[in-house]
Amino acid sequence: MASADILHVDLDAFYASVEQLLNPALRGKPIAVGAGVVLASSYEAKHYGVQSGMPTRQARSLCPQLVTVPGHFSEYQRLSDQVFDICGDLTPIVERISIDEAWLDVSGSTHLFGDSATMARALRKRVLDETGLPLSIGAARTKFLAKVASQVAKPDGLVVVEPDHEMEFLHPLPVRLVWGVGPVTQAKLAERGVHTIGELAQLKPQALERMLGDAAGKHLNALAWNRDPRGVERHRRSGSMGAQSALPRQAPTDELVSQTLMRLADRVGTRLRKKDRGGRTIAIRIRIPEQRAISRRRTLGSAISGSDAIHRVALELAHQAIKEEKIHEISLLGVSVSGLREGTALQLELALGQGESGAGSDEGVRRWELDRAIDQARERFGKEAVGHGGVVFGRQSVPDEFRELAEKKDD
């Protein structure tokens, strides 16, 4: 039988731990990173029910002694990179899931460093010694089990699931630990008296599929029976890029919608062009206060990455939706581009070279050159140097540095 050669490594309450590392006075105290909204919280704060996404005001009512800090975003990226560089010394097969989590396949390294439990202990020690950060690790035969194990190990622990004890480890655990079981699914399962992964395994697959849909049902049944075929993959290209912005509730005037969408389209377009990618499907999202979110999308004949082009489509979709749904108040706008593909700049250059013409083609080239000029000016003089269409950025609910950390880094 294969051994427990997959590690799931997870930095505990990462942003908050960094703050406590940088400022010893914060250690042992309930802290939250973020100004108006909680972006991350320490274990001491979680203990009071403080969660990310929560307005700071609400967090403070739950925990009056809560200390809020603005956040050292560049430190988060630096320390995260340092930790995963250390992981890379154990094995080249590292799949980063986010800024604070990764899977490692260490099966090829046992002859160098010993078994996976030995490696995991050494890794935790080295990360603590070199960065000062607590790292929890789960070691198991599959990605799923390793991830569950690291959750059980938290905070600051190590859990190794030996291959011949997998079921006895897995089945008593709450169903909530299964990847893909969130609040809604958990509630549906609870209605049927299913609370543990073992109880989940006892449900007939057909019943599960009826309850949760085909894919989710099959997925959950497979995991409950400990069948997880996934391997650790080093790179994964993202399939979409988006940006959104929460707004104080207000009427969706033409000016507000157009300016906000321009800012969002430009944010997305800039990122796309930087990676020399474009996408065919443009989508917008509008949140109506105390109601559902509305979305609209349109798939174009070819991929685009220009800020103006994205903005034009997004604006049409938004106007259409606002009219159709008779929306008179909004509290969020979002733009995303999906169906991503490589090399749009190159394609445009080729089209140019071949003298491809047609309605709007010259205009397209002109806009592409304008985008490129703006991108270059921003590279040289900073982000605020040049704006698109004279858009002035107001105060934002969340700092740009935080947005950047949340972006998927995928190459």
Place this chain on the structure above:
DNA sequence: TCTGGGGTCCTAGGACCC
């Protein structure tokens, strides 16, 4: 002042094709 921002995947229904 009941929820921030970046993502992934799935579903149901419709259009369209063979």
Place this chain on the structure above:
DNA sequence: TCTGGGGTCCTAGGACCC
């Protein structure tokens, strides 16, 4: 007599993850 069946692409919405 009221009509098969599979495949692909698209749209809107939703659950979930960090």
